[in-house]
Every structure is written in structure tokens, then in C-alpha cells.
Amino acid sequence: MSSSVHGTFVSEKINKIRWRPDPFDNSHYFITGSVDNDVNHIKLWDFHENQEEDDIYPFLVSTFPYCGDVTEIQFLNADYFVTSSSSGSMAKIRLYENDIATVGEDGTINLLTAQSQNAVRTIANADSSSIHCVIFLKHNEILTSNLRGQMKVWDLRSSSDKPQSTFMLSGDQVTPTSLTYHPTQRHLIIAGDDLGALTTWDLRQNTYPVNVLNAHEGAISEVQFHSDYPDHLFSCSYSGEIWHWSAKTDAVPLIGIENNETNVWLTSDDVKSKLEVFTLMPTLGKPINTLDLNRNKVICGCDNEAIYLINGITI
């Protein structure tokens, strides 16, 4: 099946785009959050798939003005989502069920829950640099990364305001720009960074990266595994590229008997030869800020004030 790209100009730069979860896993609603506007917006859209016409276009369902740049959108469930704004302090958020962790330029980690208005816990001055990313490793453990590339693991049960462990992305003060974990193997962490490289860790073993892939030309703005097909990874970058990484089929044995290491991402050497990379869209050279996946549909938001739907990607 070949993929098709549908672009729509939306008159604002989209910083975050997220499919609304759908009970039948066939999302057509999605949310966008804008950046660099005098008044930014959160918008809910619906992709009309018109069977008669080939053209698929998003239909604006509703729009809300938003103070500050939208820096993150995460869905709690199909009806509720959480957003973060730069009017706070350039916050990023991640969820674990109903628990919400926020980080920001002020170097503070806040823990919230969807049920309560107040922060459950605040680690003030957790980091003297800006914290740029956060993810939940377990329900009680988060990983943050700062401007300098220091990655810190925090145990939320401990009362100490010090990280459990700290490791570096690389010695060169490169900033991780996006963190994600493998959908089925949560100890496998991938970070995209400022220089366009993807670094993989196996946090079970040690804090040295398993492998480093020099990928994009510019900073990676978002990396995501496909939640249903963990062998597939998607990344987009400031240089305007959006890539689909998949394990070569012959590299993955059908039954993992001969090779116990079935996860390609954990192979330490020559990982590039085991992966195939597809470019999903011709580039305009403007940063692609965000992407999201649902089944074989990818949506992304770009700095030329357009959103794109890439339909029918091969999985």
C-alpha cells in the first residue's frame, strides 16, 4: 500500500498534534496546539474521509484561545487531555495513568494527579539547568533530561530531592529533545537530540548507551514508537524530515530461537544494517515540530503553518 500525503494550511504554527484515542482504535479526531501566535489556540479537528472524493481534509470542530505557546498535549482518556503552556515555564508533561509529571525551564519537577488541583509533590530546583524532557519509567520512577544532556532518574517514593542516578547523553553538552520508551519493553529508552542523533539505552543493564544512530540533519523534535507495532519508530526533525524506521524483516527471526535478541534496537553493533528508513514526505526545509500515530496514519505539524496527514503507511 502506498502512502498519500494531505496537507492543510492552518494559519498558525503547530507545536503539538495528538490523535484523540478511539475505542475502536480508528481515530479521526485530533487536537492541535499552536506556537508563536499573538493568541495561540487549541483546536479540535476531524479528518473527514470522503469515499467519493479522493481528498481528505480536516474539518475544524472547535477552537479555544490559549495563553502562551502550547508545549505539550497528552490525552488522559478519550474525553480528557492535559496541556502545558510556555506561560508557565516552558513546561513539558508526561502521564502515567492519572499521574502527571511536569518539568520546565525553572528546573522544577511537579507531580500532579488528574483528580486534584494542587501539586502532589514539588521538587524545587531539581536541576540547575532547564529540564527539557520527562518520561515515566515506572509508576514511581521518572527520567528527566536537561539542557546539558544530563539524564536523571528520580525515585518518586524517596523523600530526598536528589536524583537516584545521573548519566550523560554524550560528553558534548548535547540536549535531548525528545524521550520515548519501547511500548512493550519499557526499560528500552530512546532519546532524540539537538544534533539529530538517536541514542538508545537499556536501563536494565547500565547507563551507557547501547547504540547511537546519527539520523537527521537538524534537531529531532519528536520520536515515537508505534504502540501496536513496536518494531516501527517514527521521528521528525527541524530540518523538516519525517522518517519511518522499521526493522528489516529478514533481520527479525520469526521464532526467536536462534537469536534471543529479538529487539533490533538493542543490538549494539551495526544496528543501521538491520533497519530500514523511509522518508514519509518531501521536505520544505521548515522544522516539523510534532507527530502522532494511529494505525497506519501519521499526522504532523510543521513550521510552514501546515498540518499533514500521511495515510496508508506500510506497517
Added chain:
Amino acid sequence: MSQLNEKSICENKPLTGTVSRPNRGKRGEITEDAELSEGEIRGVRVYVVIPNHLCRRAGIAATWIPIDQIAIFPYEKKHMKQKDCPSQFASQSVTSVFHLRHSVILFHPILRKLVNESFGVFVSLQNLSANKPIEHRLELLKLSRQYRSIIRACLENLQEEITNSVSDNADELKNYVTILYSIECIWHLCEILLIDVGPGNIILPYLLEWVRFHFPKYERNAATLFGGDLIGLESHPEFWDTIIGLLLQGRINIVRALLRQHSASDSNTFKLVDRVLRAMPVYDVTTGTPINEFIIQRQHWLIDVQAKIDAKLFVSDINLNMIMKLVVGDEETWAGIQRTRETWYEFLAGWLFFTEPTVKPFELGEFAKNSIEKMKMKNRLKQLDKAILAVLEYDLLQVINEIQSMTDNGWFVSHLTDLLYHSGRLSNLEQEISSFSAKNLRESFVLNYGITLMGHKSLWQIGLSYLDHCPNNGIHAIELLLPRIPLENEAKTKKIVYEAKQRNLNHIAQSVSKAQGVISMNHGRLGNALTWALRSQDGPFTSFLADKFLKEYIKSGTLVSSDILEHLGSWILASDRLIFLGKFYEFHKLYQDKDYRGAANILTSLLSSKIIPKYFWSVLLLDTIPLLESEELVFSSNDTFTIMHCVEEKENLPELKDKVEIIRLAAARNLSRALIFEAQLP
């Protein structure tokens, strides 16, 4: 006429007076945003009245705010001889500062789509001519059509918005529609005459197509007529007008179809007209008929029709008679209908179709002037008319001159000039006019357009790309503008740094990083400031921050943001002061981990180095005391000598006044221990 307009600001403050929402500035003044609503005004003086009492009394001064605003504030001018004293207008109350800027219609949300979408086409065009410098006429045509379809889409969006919107901005939107409509009309004609030159220099079919496209009224009317009640169609008030309109657009078939619906269509006159119209020879370049043959055919047909008119075969119906006279080009009849025509170019196309079907492109200008003459419009030409006339005359400079003064902030002129430049049309002018450079002309427009976009909060990246395609001055403009984009948060800073690095403007990347460092510092985030300082590779700034860390230590006794000092690697070499800070941090850590020997080693090496800041000597020397007095012997006799040497050198430091004796005593005791210990060594 200009006025001060309100500009929306994110903060919700109540309205005061007649102007805008005041936005409290940093130093307690109120800044008010005003907008020059006149759009692009060239060579015209614009008056803006600043509605402020103090400004009127004291006088004003202005200063630029990057990138596209002027700040106006009350200011009293003083002479050299005047006494230096506070102005009589000085007061404790709040003062207004006004921000003035051009209103740029391109920043309207709907027109932003135009800006962004056309940017895509612009880039393809640049790539195209970079790869294939010759023979890309078809590609150019495709791109030209893409530009036009973008304008069309934008027009559609605007129309939709007008029907949906509340009345308050409908006028503004209608104004945009007029502008875009004119642009599309001129562009289409330019495309026909300048880019898509058809085979055999035959221009008329395209010209008719252009007229049909821009006067769809008659076709629409015909459709309504056919869609309605067909009986007694001629009683419809629009019936004959539609027929004449369609006739002038060369839609002979539709004219015949309409005539057949006339209730008298079975009459001989109608049948005859139908036959005449059917037999009318129309030149079709694709059939390969030689042009001379066509002219002879036409001549025969004309004589035939004229003979029929002379025989008064059509006089039974006044309208049919007129149609027949029109098709043979009867001057008097044409003069009769010209006042009912909306525009001279609609008239021109019809006239050419029936009298000069083989008109050559270079003759168009003359005919156009004739039409204008006939319609007596010479003194009533609007901007659109002038531009169209210039295109028909193939006077490219005039075309550019006309469209340059359109109030679209240079979108049209820069894109069209760029397209014409790449089609090679402009370089022909270089031979005709000395000291004219097509390249420079194109660049000046693209540069202006790019700079306009750079002034926008969101479109600056698009603006950058336009500047990239200005080979002479683009990079210099970027160098000036990029560091002036306001840094709102680290994400934006990183994008600016990225764009600077993309263009090998490392000094810009560094200065922007430094600016972000200063912002962090002002927010009291020293650690973050240091990270940005390292990225800016600015030694003095790094030292300045390292000093702040050390002074903070003197004040509080703890090292703030100590995590920043870990994993510094080779970055520590950025400045001497940072090396010192790093080493001191190491000392501190070892001391806290109770590795006194290691700590002592670092301390001695620090003392014997030359990088200790003056204000820190006392701290280091005082830190020696507990180590000198520690149970375990950590300083060798040589180390102790170093310490003693330093103490003697610095004994006059005021901070050490009462401590020198203690250090001396501790050093002496340690020295005795060390000497005894060393004497025991084999």
C-alpha cells in the same frame, strides 16, 4: 489618512481613552500599540496623530524597535545652552509609549495561508532553476498556475469568511478580495502573454479564455436561463444581454443554444442566423490549417454575411440584426454596445475576436489603446486597468511599476518578478536599458518581502528562506535581523540558533546563546546561564558567571547548582575562572566525601596555580586550617611550605586579619608532624 489602531495583546487590561489596551511596560510606563492602517505607501507622506496630551505639550521623539516598529514617546528637546535640570513635564504619573507599525495585510490569518502555501511554490521554482537552467517553460507554466490556484483558494476562503463573519470586519475582507482579485487577473494575463507563449504567435484564444475566466457572469446567467423555465426564455430581462456578453467572449455555441430556445426560433430569420453562426470560421491552431487559408475562408464568410445584412434579411428582429452587424465588425454597432460593457478589456477581446482573429501579440498594445479610446476611459483608468494595459503593451517595467504600488505588501510583485526573472523575460530588458539588472531588481523585491515576513512573530522562518534566495544581500539582512528576533523561551532560542548554524552564522548563534544566558541569569538561574554561556563560547561571560558562583559560595558557604559542575568534560576549558570553579568543586566534593588526602592535593595545586581570583584567597587559605589540623597527615612538608608562602604573601588581606595567626600556627604544627614523618621514611 492614517489612524492609530488597536492591536490585540494577550493581556487583558481595560481600555483607557480612545486608543488601545495599555500594556504595562517594564519600567512602569504604559506601552500602547498602534498600527498604521494605510498599508504600503510609497512616496506619500503619512500623518499619524499621537493621541496623547503629554506628547502634544512636550514634543515627541521616536526610536526603532526591531524589526518593524517605531516607539514614540514624549520628549522635550533641550539646547546646549539650556540648564541641565529635570524637564518641566517630568512627573511621577504613568507615561505612554506608543508603538507604531505598518499594517501588513499578509498577517491576516487567511492571507497567512497564501504566504505559506506560495512559499512552497517559490521554493520549487528556485530549485527548478537551480537544477535545469534552460528549457523549463512547461514547468514554469505549472508553477505559475499553482500560484494562481493558491490565490483562487485564498479568495474562496475570504468569500466564505465574509458570508460567515459578523459585519465589523467584512469591509476589510472585501478590500482583500478586491486586491487579490486584481492580482489574479493580472497574473493570469501575464501567464498567457509572458510565460505560456502558444505556438504560432496565436494569442486570441487565450485572451478570450482570460476574459471568460474573469467575467463568468454571462456563463452563469446562461446556466440559470437553461436551468429555469425554458418556455418564453426571451422574456427574461437578462436574455439578450447574456447573448451579447457570450458573443463577445466568443462562446458561439452557447449563443446558438440560447437562440434556439427563443420562441421564434423556427422562423427563417432565426434559422438563418443559426446557419451563419455555425459557419463562422474560427481559427484553431491545433488543426494545422494554414493561416492564409483561414483568412480566405473568413473573407468569404464575411462577404456572405455582409451581403445578407445588406439584403435586410435580419431586420425583422432588431437584436438579431445587431448580432449580425457585430459579427462582421460594423463600427457603428460596436460603438453602440460599448457603453454597456463593464471594462475596456472585455470589449477589446470581443472586438479582436470578430475583426482581428489572427492578432499578433505585439499588436495588442495598439488595439488596447484603441479600445480605451473608444470607451473614453483614458482619464478614468484605475490601477488594474493601467497594469493590464502595460501587460498588453509588453512593457514589463511598467507592469512591475504598477503592481509594486498594490497594497498587498509586496507579495505579488516579488513572486511575479521572480517568476519572470526565471523565465528569462527580464534579462531581455537588460539589453534594451543600460544599467538595468534583472537580477538586482528581483532581489530587491524578494529581499523586501523577506524582511516584511521577518517582522512577524510566526512567519519569520518563511522570511528567512526568502532572504536565503537573495544572493547579494540576503545573508547580510539575516545577520542583522536574526539576532533581533525576541527570545521568548528556550524552544524559540534553539530554533533561532539552529537557523543561524544552518547558515554558518556561528557568531550569531553564539550571541543569541549568550543573550539567552543573560535572560537565565536575570531569572536567577545561574546554572542554566552557565550552560548557555558555554554554548556561546564567550570566555568573559563564562568567567563572569563562574565569579557569581564563587561569590555566592563566600556568602552562603554552599556551592549552588553544583550539578552543573559535573560532567563538564573539556567544556571546563572555556575560561580560567571556570577551571578554578571546577577544581574548587572537586575539592569540595572530596572533602565532603572525607577523602582528605585527595582534597589536600587539589588544594595545594590550586594554591600554587596562578588562577585564584583575588577575592577567593581568604576562602582557600581558611580551608587549609581543618586539613592542616586533621588527624591524618595530609600535607607534606613541601605542601606546607607552599601554604606558608601563600599566607605570608597574603597576610595583608583584610578578611584574614585575625586568621593569619591561626593559619601560621596550624601550618607550623603540620610542618613539624610532616617533617618527623618524612624523616622516618626510609
